[in-house]
Amino acid sequence: MIATPAQRRADVVLAVVVLVGALISAVLSAIAGMYGDRQAAMPLTVAYAFVLAVPLAFRRRWPSIVAIIVSIAYFVAVTMQIPELYAGNVAMFIALYTVGAWSTNRRRATIVRAAIIAGMFLWLTIVMLIDATGPVPETEEVFSRAGAFSPYIAYTLLTFLLNALYFGGAYYFGERSHQQMRERAALEERTAELEREREVTAAQAVALDRVRIARELHDVVAHHVSLMGVQAGAARAVMPKDPDHAREILEGVESSARQSLTELRQLLATLRTPDGTDPEPDTAPTTRGLDAVSDLVEATRSAGMPTTFHVVGEEREVPDLVQVNLYRIAQEALTNARRHGGPHATAEVRLRYTGESVELEVSNTGRVGSGAPGLGQLGMRERAGASGGTIEIGPRSRGGYLVRIRVPLTSKAAAHV
Numbered sequence: 001m002i003a004t005p006a007q008r009r010a011d012v013v014l015a016v017v018v019l020v021g022a023l024i025s026a027v028l029s030a031i032a033g034m035y036g037d038r039q040a041a042m043p044l045t046v047a048y049a050f051v052l053a054v055p056l057a058f059r060r061r062w063p064s065i066v067a068i069i070v071s072i073a074y075f076v077a078v079t080m081q082i083p084e085l086y087a088g089n090v091a092m093f094i095a096l097y098t099v100g101a102w103s104t105n106r107r108r109a110t111i112v113r114a115a116i117i118a119g120m121f122l123w124l125t126i127v128m129l130i131d132a133t134g135p136v137p138e139t140e141e142v143f144s145r146a147g148a149f150s151p152y153i154a155y156t157l158l159t160f161l162l163n164a165l166y167f168g169g170a171y172y173f174g175e176r177s178h179q180q181m182r183e184r185a186a187l188e189e190r191t192a193e194l195e196r197e198r199e200v201t202a203a204q205a206v207a208l209d210r211v212r213i214a215r216e217l218h219d220v221v222a223h224h225v226s227l228m229g230v231q232a233g234a235a236r237a238v239m240p241k242d243p244d245h246a247r248e249i250l251e252g253v254e255s256s257a258r259q260s261l262t263e264l265r266q267l268l269a270t271l272r273t274p275d276g277t278d279p280e281p282d283t284a285p286t287t288r289g290l291d292a293v294s295d296l297v298e299a300t301r302s303a304g305m306p307t308t309f310h311v312v313g314e315e316r317e318v319p320d321l322v323q324v325n326l327y328r329i330a331q332e333a334l335t336n337a338r339r340h341g342g343p344h345a346t347a348e349v350r351l352r353y354t355g356e357s358v359e360l361e362v363s364n365t366g367r368v369g370s371g372a373p374g375l376g377q378l379g380m381r382e383r384a385g386a387s388g389g390t391i392e393i394g395p396r397s398r399g400g401y402l403v404r405i406r407v408p409l410t411s412k413a414a415a416h417v
Contacts, residue, residue: 026045052074221260
């Protein structure tokens, strides 16, 4: 633990206060005749006050050294009968407390305090024994020493009790203060750690939102633009021979363009709200689920790629998140089939329900894309992971391409990213 500049300034103020208090106490004690004619000279008393007070200005920096200096100074002052006790008692209590509260080496702190306390009690015991066995001055009033529990014995026990409370209090409060400072430091460290975790979590949330936005934009734009490109090419090919058919295909291009703009508008409206929901009920995005997979198949078929759709098994309730992700995966798989399969490719979509899962399979014949996996495949894998399922993407052994995703329905789908 390192003292702050404010704490160091407070220690300097404390040292000045103790110095002034020691000088005032010494003057008043000398006038009152604390030790009678045997008291030390005033210059020695002033020097003692400085030795007692000045180290306290450095008590947090060198607590053990300060405690030893103050204790020795107090012992010497009492031995030499310097007329000052009160400021010395205060200074020694503060010094012992500081060792317990601020010493970083706990073993040294325990040894220093134990040595000082043991030394003081040993010295007190010796003084008491000397006083008890020495002659009784006839000119001084003293407690009676007669009896098993005489006034003198009572006074001696009271002295030991007061010293035990004095040193025990300094020891206890020092230990308690050190423990509280450690707990406060641990709490501050935990608070800082939580703040760092909050910043990391916020950054991760932003990154995940960016990934989600990129994935949604890719799925919406890539599908419709690819579909419009295929339809426009087909219209251009048949226009000289069959203008009516070409007009129908161009109407499909127009419809795809409108649908693409509608989905983009809905997506942007959702992203502009703080909680991710559209505030206008009339413009709320339409959730696309498994019921809309047949529309994808029909759109692909209209674009010129023969595509079939089969539902196997008894339909089950599927979470909305899983439905949306399966729809987008089917959309991306069919887009890739149109883009890479070639003019004579065909596609097949199978939606299979089992007792414990739902499985979507999109396969196509024709060529296999030669490029490296792009953002579309990455988005499909992310959607599979967000749904708690597994996905298989790759060429088939008999030619063509296969996308198969299986999502268990026995456990809740993972939260989307």
